[in-house]
Amino acid sequence: MSDVKEKVTMARLREAIEASWGQDTAYLQAYEEGNPALGNCYPTSRVVQYFFPRMEITYGTVWTGKQEEGHFWNVLIEDGIEYHIDLTWQQFPHGSIVKGYAIRDRETLGDSEATLKRVDTLLRRVVHYLDSSA
Numbered sequence: 001m002s003d004v005k006e007k008v009t010m011a012r013l014r015e016a017i018e019a020s021w022g023q024d025t026a027y028l029q030a031y032e033e034g035n036p037a038l039g040n041c042y043p044t045s046r047v048v049q050y051f052f053p054r055m056e057i058t059y060g061t062v063w064t065g066k067q068e069e070g071h072f073w074n075v076l077i078e079d080g081i082e083y084h085i086d087l088t089w090q091q092f093p094h095g096s097i098v099k100g101y102a103i104r105d106r107e108t109l110g111d112s113e114a115t116l117k118r119v120d121t122l123l124r125r126v127v128h129y130l131d132s133s134a
Helices: 012-020 041-051 114-133
Strands: 056-063 070-080 081-085 097-103
Touching: 012 041, 012 114, 041 056, 041 070, 041 114, 070 097
Parallel strands: none
Antiparallel strands: 056 070, 056 097, 070 081
């Protein structure tokens, strides 16, 4: 990967990630018109962790007002305080709430081959976006 990793800001990374989402990076190729974040929470959290290695990946449940759904996002822990960073929250309807969460052990993620492919696809697109717009 390029040296872009050392220079990226969170705002710039968010822009690159949002421009790089696709149905092929979404869980079960989820698609909903006007909701590109749908199904992209896990690969997004992995890409954020790639660029900001101090970030942890969190898994939780979100109540949408109709059902509970699994969801991934990032957490930065500084001086015992958790700062939650969720670049895909917009996939949920207004009023959704987190019901519970746990920080995942990065050594035992156990990603399937299909999941690793989605993560790799998103990461390659993000790096290309950042390289080509630098």
